[in-house]
Amino acid sequence: MAPPDCAEPRWLKAGLDHIWLPYAQMKTAARPLPVVASEGARLTLADGRVLVDGIASWWTACHGYNHPHIAEALREQLARLPHVMFGGLAHEQAYRLATRLAALLPGDLERVFFTESGSVSVEVAMKMAVQYWMNRGVAGRTKILSFRGGYHGDTFATMAVCDPEEGMHAKFAGVFAPQLIGDLPRDGAALAGLRQLVEAHAHELAAILVEPRVQGAGGMVFHEDQVLRDLRQLADDFGLLLIFDEIFTGFGRTGAMFACAEAGVTPDIVTLSKALTGGTLPLAATLARKHVFDAFWGDEADKALMHGPTYMGNALACAAANASLDLFESEPRLAQVARIAARLEDGLAPCRALPGVTDVRVMGAIGVVELEAMPEPRALQAAFLDRGVWIRPFRNVVYLTPAFVIADGELEQLTGAVRAALGEALLRA
Ligand code: PLP
Numbered sequence: 001m002a003p004p005d006c007a008e009p010r011w012l013k014a015g016l017d018h019i020w021l022p023y024a025q026m027k028t029a030a031r032p033l034p035v036v037a038s039e040g041a042r043l044t045l046a047d048g049r050v051l052v053d054g055i056a057s058w059w060t061a062c063h064g065y066n067h068p069h070i071a072e073a074l075r076e077q078l079a080r081l082p083h084v085m086f087g088g089l090a091h092e093q094a095y096r097l098a099t100r101l102a103a104l105l106p107g108d109l110e111r112v113f114f115t116e117s118g119s120v121s122v123e124v125a126m127k128m129a130v131q132y133w134m135n136r137g138v139a140g141r142t143k144i145l146s147f148r149g150g151y152h153g154d155t156f157a158t159m160a161v162c163d164p165e166e167g168m169h170a171k172f173a174g175v176f177a178p179q180l181i182g183d184l185p186r187d188g189a190a191l192a193g194l195r196q197l198v199e200a201h202a203h204e205l206a207a208i209l210v211e212p213r214v215q216g217a218g219g220m221v222f223h224e225d226q227v228l229r230d231l232r233q234l235a236d237d238f239g240l241l242l243i244f245d246e247i248f249t250g251f252g253r254t255g256a257m258f259a260c261a262e263a264g265v266t267p268d269i270v271t272l273s274k275a276l277t278g279g280t281l282p283l284a285a286t287l288a289r290k291h292v293f294d295a296f297w298g299d300e301a302d303k304a305l306m307h308g309p310t311y312m313g314n315a316l317a318c319a320a321a322n323a324s325l326d327l328f329e330s331e332p333r334l335a336q337v338a339r340i341a342a343r344l345e346d347g348l349a350p351c352r353a354l355p356g357v358t359d360v361r362v363m364g365a366i367g368v369v370e371l372e373a374m375p376e377p378r379a380l381q382a383a384f385l386d387r388g389v390w391i392r393p394f395r396n397v398v399y400l401t402p403a404f405v406i407a408d409g410e411l412e413q414l415t416g417a418v419r420a421a422l423g424e425a426l427l428r429a
Contacts, residue, residue: 007047009034023168030378033390038065041406043390052410054391054400059216059248061279063327064403070278073323077316086114086312093318100325101285105258107266111293113286113305114313118247118273119153121284122209124307125269126157128288128296129207129241135295135303145180145198145240146209151217152245161209163218180205184215184223185230198238207241207269208234212259213363216248220368220399222361225263232265241268241292247284251275251328252337252404255364268292278324283317336404340365340411344400347415356426358396367400369418375425383421389414398422 012034021029034046041064043051056062063070077093084091098112113128115121126144133141146152146161153159159169160176180201185191198205212228215221228244235242244267249259253275256262260270269292273284296303311317327333344367351369352360359370374380374396384391391398391414400414 009036009046012046030381033385040064040066041403041410049385049388051385051388051390052402052406052413054389054402054414056401056403057279058274059253059401060274060277062251062253062275062333062404063278063324063331064405065279067278067323067327067405069327070280070320070323073319073326074280074316077319081315083311083314083316085310087308091313091315091318093315093322094313097318097321097325098285100322101272101287104325105270105287106261108290109266109270109287110290111288113288113307114318115284115286115309116282116311116314116317117153118245118271118284119155119158120309121247121271121273121286122152122161122245123155123157124286124305125243125245125271126161126207126209127307128269128286128292128305129243131305132241132292132295133206135298140204141206143180143201143204144207144209144243145182145201145205147184147211147215148181149184149215149218149221150209150211151215152209152211166218184210185227185234186223191230191234195234195237198234198240202238202240205238205240207243209243209245211248212244212246212263212265213249213254214259214366217394219370219395220361220366220397222363225259225265228260228263228265232267235268243267243269243271245271247271247273251324252333253364253366253401255334255337255341257328257334276324277317277320278327280320280324281314281317283314283321331405333404337365339408340402340404340406343408343411344415347412348400348418350419351422354423354426356429357422365401365404367415369398369422371396371398371422371426373429375422375429379428380421380425383424384417387413387417387421389417391417 035043036046037044041053043053101112102110130142144161148163152161156176159172160179162169164181182194182197183190185194244260250272268289270287277283296305341364344362348360348367351357356372361368
């Protein structure tokens with residue numbers, strides 16, 4: 001591993017021989033930065049440096065770190081009931097959270113199944129869709145149609161619905177059951193092509209699965225809400241279920257609380273995670289509409305959804321999620337997102353003039369600078385750190401997804417760092 005970027009605590013030195021890092025070639029990966037504290041939109045490193053966080057911990061910490069309301073809810077819940085098994089026992093936090101989520105999501109998306117990660121919530125959505133047809137006595141509808149550029153997780157079933165070529169799971173093709181991959185219908189010709197594909201495969205399709213508005217990990221690629229309305233129509237025309245993966249877009253990130261509501265589309269199943277607990281604890285939810293749930297309802301035991309993770313509905317995580325929803329009610333989050341969008345537009349616009357920049361785009365609290373090719377990542381990362389910001393570019397995009405509570409000055413530090421560090425790197429390249 002590369003030499004340290006800052007003074008290293010003993011636990012890091014010792015632990016590095018035992019930790020296996022995410023998405024990393026362990027031999028060549030930069031050593032991770034030791035973080036010892038967080039507050040608002042800032043992270044404090046072991047050597048005392050403070051970084052403005054441009055990523056909000058993989059898009060989770062929407063209220064900023066250490067929000068006192070969530071911290072207090074967690075303290076209270078920890079003292080009373082941290083966790084209890086979900087089979088046969090019930091606790092208030094999960095039931096209250098399910099009731100609140102059902103009220104927030106559009107239409108009759110009213111049945112909530114809790115899991116502990118985004119990938120698993122997508123697995124559950126896929127399982128629900130496939131079993132929906134089984135329970136209705138329709139054989140052979142076992143496949144999911146998903147989209148090029150899409151990303152839905154790293155578990156086996158979700159790898160099969162990620163982009164098959166560009167995604168990081170391409171080498172596993174053939175290992176898991178193949179699914180159907182199409183192109184997002186961004187224009188009339190693509191929609192006609194997709195309709196033909198669906199027509200040819202409708203007999204074996206259970207559902208259409210899409211990230212609404214933004215394909216996140218696939219490169220922060222946006223699409224119009226009309227795409228989602230067209231997918232709803234297509235699903236209806238061929239009697240398919242429509243699944244929205246709102247793990248990234250949910251809870252205000254695109255400027256609306258949920259992309260589906262803003263697009264005026266009620267999908268049959270929705271997955272949520274990431275900002276659900278305001279970036280404090282792992283939790284995910286799969287919400288199903290009444291007609292989906294009804295297909296599982298009956299006297300026959302084998303129509304039940306046989307799924308139940310050990311930490312399902314964890315009380316601490318649900319308490320954090322309820323506290324997070326309180327904050328969406330009591331603090332002006334969506335107005336903050338609108339302000340961030342305007343600042344990102346202004347702050348990133350000059351990047352358009354840089355050599356090798358192919359696009360600059362903003363949606364809500366997502367700012368993206370897309371490049372022909374990523375300049376030397378190690379040098380770019382060091383240049384960001386020199387400017388006191390934590391930004392983690394990937395593929396060919398440098399992006400910002402800050403906490404919604406970020407101050408104007410902090411946001412300017414982020415966009416200024418992107419302009420300057422990227423500018424230097426691109427001119428060197
Ligand atoms: N779906 C989308 C749209 C995501 O962005 C992600 C993670 O980035 C996932 C699913 C997987 O979530 P997790 O990493 O919690 O398994």
